[in-house]
Amino acid sequence: MVYCLAHTIISPLGDGSQANWEAVVANRTAMRLYSDRFESVEPFYASLFEERQDFVSLCVRCAEQVVKEAAIDASARDVVFVLSTTKGDELDLLSPAQAVARCFGNSNAPIVVSNACTSGVCAQITAMRLLESGVYRHAVVIGCDVQSRFIVSGFQSFKALSDEACRPFDAERRGLNLGEAAAAMVWSCDARGEWCLESGSIHNDANHISGPSRTGEGAWRCLADVLAGCEVSDIALLCVHGTATLYNDEMEAIAIHRAGLEGVPICALKGYYGHTMGAAGVLETIVAMKAVEEGTVPAAKGYATCGTTYGMNIAPTNRCVQGGKIIKMLSGFGGTNAAIRLSCG
């Protein structure tokens, strides 16, 4: 078990976890249509920063906020930097992580987790394991990805992008929207944070490298693992992946049903932020934590009517939430699936 000493988000919705929470609970989004940003051949919907961001600077700004709030010495030998990203700084994933660690005078080799879109949850799991096995005392976990022609064109080639604002789990859903953001957390062995990370699980579907398993095999196993040791009734909310593609959402609903979680309130955030790739697992976990603290599950933005074979407890309006545990789940290319369980208080 490890404890969260601090967290932050820097996104097109604002600077800081509180600013982001206030935007989400007010149903705001930066999602809009871009006609030719990145010289795209087709218009696309995305949630982007107004100005192009420098990858390393974004990571450093996030890390500065959490290091300060956590009151840790980031240059110490018992601190490790863990970066979650899919495309890094113009295809280089290692150098930006090294640059960030150097900024803080940290001489430990940083770790980059590159497990496709599950990276942000996997990075937290990796941090938890290294802390629990005594290798480090604190981990600064940063999730960051910036959009680019490379990524936009790639998803366009997959015909995975929606031509409108995305609709997670909805009957009319037509694909995902892209997003960019940075988020950071300090996880620690020190028991002085409100939130603790209790368990994590990663499973491969062993089915297909770009499509999810039709039976939600890997996602279900992850959920079953993180439910071990607690009751379904303990779970206040389930923060889903919900990319709004036909296949992902259908698979996810199956996995949720198989795990017995169809009654748990769903927190689906891609309608606010789009798919922020390597940042998603960190950013969305933080928003889910805020939701429990504030007692409100935000509206599943973009959702109107159930479009999956198995229904779930999802709604297009803000709702009251009770309880102190959350599960965050993600899936990604390569057949990867990951989930974590966190507990408050």
Place this chain on the structure above:
Amino acid sequence: MRISHEIEITPESVLLDGRSLALEGTGECLLTELYRRYVGDYPKFYKMDTLSRLGFVASELLLQREMEDEGCVRFAPRADRAVIMANRSASIKNDRDYEATISGDTYYPSPALFVYTLPNIVTGEIAIRNHYMAETAFYILETPARLEPIVASTFAANPALQSAIAGWCECSEANRYYAKIQIIWKN
């Protein structure tokens, strides 16, 4: 942790459990030769990028050796073996190949190429081939030695895991690659 089998592949040589395999080709051709000579029954190999081919043939040779030595059965679904790999360069070789399809006057982005612009795909290919439903993970690290504490802590955190196909799988160009991959046991 205990290593039961190990393979090292360079563009000129293959060492399996310390013994050299006789080969004619080098570079990309070496990987194709390994596939044809030792595998041959998995045409998806030809869709893979160089990094995935490297990791895939390495795993195939290791698992065949394991089957010969220990008499175990392959291809039965299992959730007690992880696939954990790392490198420095992520998927840079395939990234550059993909970039070429969207640069200059040409624009023909291919989903078949784009999917391999993530380094963890190689772990997925191994999981699919072998029906491994436990953990697959990819890390970008400075050196191969940095993977050991990650593998150790993965074992410590997962009672169900007994072994892993783990190691370094690096490819920066078609004929510049290096893999050192092992079958590692928790006990």
